[in-house]
Amino acid sequence: MCLSDAEIWHLVATRVRKLDVTYSLEKTAKYARIEYTMYIDRKPLYYIVNIMMPCSFLVIISLLVRPISLISVLFHSLQQMKNP
Numbered sequence: 554m555c556l557s558d559a560e561i562w563h564l565v566a567t568r569v570r571k572l573d574v575t576y577s578l579e580k581t582a583k584y585a586r587i588e589y590t591m592y593i594d595r596k597p598l599y600y601i602v603n604i605m606m607p608c609s610f611l612v613i614i615s616l617l618v619r620p621i622s623l624i625s626v627l628f629h630s631l632q633q634m635k636n637p
Contacts, residue, residue: 561599565592
C-alpha cells in the first residue's frame, strides 16, 4: 500500500493495541488507551530522481559553462590587446 501518488513511502505493517490504563490520581477510573504503530519504508528512487539527478545535472552544466566563459573572456581580452 502506498501512502501517496508519488510513492515516496511504502506501508509495510500496522499494529493497533488497546490498553486499559489507571492513572495515579484516580485509582477507581479506568481509561482506554489506543496505540497505533505504523512501519513504513522510504523508497529511494524518488530522492534519486527528484534531488540527486537535477543537482548533478546543474553541477555538470556549471563545470562546462565556466571554462567556455573563461575562454571567451580570454579570447576577447587578447583581441583587445592586439587591436588597441
